[in-house]
Amino acid sequence: MEIYWVLGIPLTGGIFLALWGNRGNAPEINAGFSFLTLVAAAILTARIVAGGPMVVGGEGYFFIDSFNVFLVALTAFVAFTTSLFSRPYMRIEKEHGRLTDKRLRLYHASYQVFIAAMLLALTTNNMGILWVSMEAATLATVLLVSLYRTPASLEAAWKYFILCGVGIAQALFGTILLYFAAEKVLGAGGSALLWTHLNAVKTQLEPTVLQLAFVFLLVGYGTKVGLAPLHNWLPDAHAEGPTPVSAVLSGLLLNVALYAVMRSKVLVDGALGNDMAGSLMMGFGLLSVVVAAFLIKRQTDVKRMFAYSSIEHMGLVTFAFGMGGPVASFAGLLHMTMHSLTKSAIFFAVGHATQHAGTQLMDGIRGLIRTNPTIGWGLMLGTIAILGVPPFGVFASEFLIITTAMHEHPWATPLLLTALGVAFASIFGKVQPMVFGETEATRLPHQPALAPVFMHLGLVLMLGLFIPPYLAAWYRQAAQLLGG
Amino acid sequence: MAALGYNLQLVNLLAALLLLIAFAMLSQRRIVGLITLFAWQGAALSLSTAIVGWSTGQPHLYWSAGLTLALKVIAMPWFFYRLVRKLDVDRDVEPMINIPTTMLIGIALVIFAFNLALPISQMSGTVTRSTLGIAMATVLLAFLMMITRSKAIPQVIGFLSMENGLFFAATSATYGMPMVVELGVALDVLVGVFVLGIFFFQIRETFDSLDLKHMEKLKER
Numbered sequence: 234m235e236i237y238w239v240l241g242i243p244l245t246g247g248i249f250l251a252l253w254g255n256r257g258n259a260p261e262i263n264a265g266f267s268f269l270t271l272v273a274a275a276i277l278t279a280r281i282v283a284g285g286p287m288v289v290g291g292e293g294y295f296f297i298d299s300f301n302v303f304l305v306a307l308t309a310f311v312a313f314t315t316s317l318f319s320r321p322y323m324r325i326e327k328e329h330g331r332l333t334d335k336r337l338r339l340y341h342a343s344y345q346v347f348i349a350a351m352l353l354a355l356t357t358n359n360m361g362i363l364w365v366s367m368e369a370a371t372l373a374t375v376l377l378v379s380l381y382r383t384p385a386s387l388e389a390a391w392k393y394f395i396l397c398g399v400g401i402a403q404a405l406f407g408t409i410l411l412y413f414a415a416e417k418v419l420g421a422g423g424s425a426l427l428w429t430h431l432n433a434v435k436t437q438l439e440p441t442v443l444q445l446a447f448v449f450l451l452v453g454y455g456t457k458v459g460l461a462p463l464h465n466w467l468p469d470a471h472a473e474g475p476t477p478v479s480a481v482l483s484g485l486l487l488n489v490a491l492y493a494v495m496r497s498k499v500l501v502d503g504a505l506g507n508d509m510a511g512s513l514m515m516g517f518g519l520l521s522v523v524v525a526a527f528l529i530k531r532q533t534d535v536k537r538m539f540a541y542s543s544i545e546h547m548g549l550v551t552f553a554f555g556m557g558g559p560v561a562s563f564a565g566l567l568h569m570t571m572h573s574l575t576k577s578a579i580f581f582a583v584g585h586a587t588q589h590a591g592t593q594l595m596d597g598i599r600g601l602i603r604t605n606p607t608i609g610w611g612l613m614l615g616t617i618a619i620l621g622v623p624p625f626g627v628f629a630s631e632f633l634i635i636t637t638a639m640h641e642h643p644w645a646t647p648l649l650l651t652a653l654g655v656a657f658a659s660i661f662g663k664v665q666p667m668v669f670g671e672t673e674a675t676r677l678p679h680q681p682a683l684a685p686v687f688m689h690l691g692l693v694l695m696l697g698l699f700i701p702p703y704l705a706a707w708y709r710q711a712a713q714l715l716g717g
Numbered sequence: 718m719a720a721l722g723y724n725l726q727l728v729n730l731l732a733a734l735l736l737l738i739a740f741a742m743l744s745q746r747r748i749v750g751l752i753t754l755f756a757w758q759g760a761a762l763s764l765s766t767a768i769v770g771w772s773t774g775q776p777h778l779y780w781s782a783g784l785t786l787a788l789k790v791i792a793m794p795w796f797f798y799r800l801v802r803k804l805d806v807d808r809d810v811e812p813m814i815n816i817p818t819t820m821l822i823g824i825a826l827v828i829f830a831f832n833l834a835l836p837i838s839q840m841s842g843t844v845t846r847s848t849l850g851i852a853m854a855t856v857l858l859a860f861l862m863m864i865t866r867s868k869a870i871p872q873v874i875g876f877l878s879m880e881n882g883l884f885f886a887a888t889s890a891t892y893g894m895p896m897v898v899e900l901g902v903a904l905d906v907l908v909g910v911f912v913l914g915i916f917f918f919q920i921r922e923t924f925d926s927l928d929l930k931h932m933e934k935l936k937e938r
Binding site for chain 2: 359361362364365366368369372375376379382383384385387388389390391392394395398399402405406408409410412413416417421422425426439441442445469473
């Protein structure tokens with residue numbers, strides 16, 4: 234039952250805000266709907282933790298287990314904090330004349346629909362509907378990326394639409410192939426694409442077809458994860474869209490796309506009985522880590538730099554899931570959580586910093602610690618956290634991933650360590666003057682809404698020091714579902 | 718069985734038509750001509766889906782055929798015609814690679830597609846399995862069209878034509894996807910075209926043209 238609330242609330246929110254989003258309190262309504270979604274998601278999570286996986290509705294339209302309920306909770310949480318952040322942020326954007334009431338209405342409505350689409354992608358049991366909702370999530374954000382209507386933002390949105398569209402068309406072909414294999418075992422009809430049914434018969438599925446299907450699914454959904462060399466849309470979309478959109482794209486959409494890949498991987502592993510899927514994911518993941526790390530060095534735009542950092546971290550997670558096994562899958566899930574929380578916190582801080590400086594170029598942002606200590610510390614701590622400095626949680630997950638890699642695939646370790654080192658040096662070297670450099674800028678006139686930043690970073694810190702036993706058990710359960 | 722034979726011939730004929738139209742689209746210089754061809758491709762797809770549904774007794778394929786007819790033969794071409802008239806962009810489109818070269822690449826792609834489809838179609842139990850190669854060729858040709866065109870509308874038509882190819886693949890390999898998925902995909906396509914309509918106006922307003930050559934600012938330097 235809770236599942237209908239989880240999906241229904243954001244959808245209602247989207248419709249409501251599309252119709253009445255011109256009101257002055259639309260940002261509060263947006264936050265309110267996000268809060269209700271979070272409450273529903275929390276209840277659903279509690280239910281799954283207590284009662285184990287469940288299949289809901291008709292022939293089993295929704296399927297919720299420890300793996301996806303963890304992502305549902307994360308998605309609802311970050312969506313809520315982002316809506317809190319976007320409240321004052323978008324107001325100031327409007328005061329600066331970059332947005333109008335009409336565009337804000339579009340923004341709020343699309344935001345809710347986007348959240349609904351992601352939650353549907355996470356909870357649906359049907360691999361076809363998974364595809365449909367991934368595409369819906371893209372469509373909901375295309376007009377958000379171009380919200381400022383600048384030439385660069387339009388170009389970014391166009392690239393986002395076309396590249397993700399072509400990518401997702403590959404995934405559709407993969408889904409067709411999957412159905413083709415499933416139909417032989419399960420018979421024609423709607424139930425042949427249900428993941429639970431497929432999972433039950435995965436050893437009987439035709440291996441050759443599934444192998445081909447996985448390649449298409451990986452390339453298709455991988456485009457949305459931002460895996461190199463399919464990552465071209467990602468930095469542009471992150472840099473040119475409004476900051477709250479960058480935060481949810483980076484913190485949530487990439488996770489959901491990777492979730493789709495993982496669901497397919499479980500099936501393919503069962504059918505093939507070898508680690509073809511894992512090796513492919515390791516290859517793509519490693520390439521993304523290395524390519525992104527070296528591109529970070531060349532960035533001048535702060536949001537673009539952190540977008541590349543997202544590619545790097547998603548690559549790392551993909552690599553961890555590719556290795557498989559209980560430790561690596563556990564580390565991958567942990568890293569997914571840490572990255573979502575930290576990266577959205579960084580985008581919140583960066584949003585305020587760029588808004589104040591009036592530019593996204595890093596050379597134009599200096600001495601944040603003087604103009605506003607809260608933003609300065611938020612950005613600095615966030616950066617330290619994402620770079621994997623202990624005691625933050627990213628350190629724990631990266632440590633686990635790298636030690637597992639040393640153990641199982643020693644050849645990959647130098648590449649990973651070099652890439653992480655390069656990323657560390659370049660990001661730290663660029664953020665340091667932004668925070669501590671000399672400046673003549675005046676103090677920020679208003680108090681920034683940075684409670685979400687410290688909320689996220691506090692969680693990351695806590696998880697780095699101590700993972701509560703029930704949470705650890707939960708991660709372990711989820712890792713097991715991934716074939717660990 | 719004889720009836721099935723004739724129907725099969727008809728489906729094969731329509732499949733060939735689909736491929737021919739894909740080539741014609743590659744060589745078409747005018748946007749309006751491209752839209753017309755796209756409508757014809759949709760019609761061929763819709764008709765062949767209906768015939769497959771009738772001859773194999775799969776009633777849900779009628780829905781799929783009807784959906785294709787409504788969306789890809791009537792609604793979208795109408796929408797694009799209007800868009801072209803409103804935006805006043807119907808001039809000759811010069812593709813980035815000249816047309817004879819594109820055609821030659823297209824032929825190579827078709828051969829590649831047939832090779833790729835061979836192992837799958839051998840495994841398939843459907844009567845229409847031989848057309849799977851054509852479906853894949855259509856997808857690849859549409860992809861080629863997206864690469865070689867620099868204007869926004871031809872790129873989108875290429876994208877939709879790719880979707881046509883994928884649907885044809887689904888029909889010929891498995892007698893279509895489950896109904897709920899097809900409905901979902903159709904909804905996405907519809908919303909997508911609507912979003913693009915808005916988007917074209919934004920591009921036009923900002924760049925004063927729908928030529929994507931203006932959009933080459935964002936890249937790594």
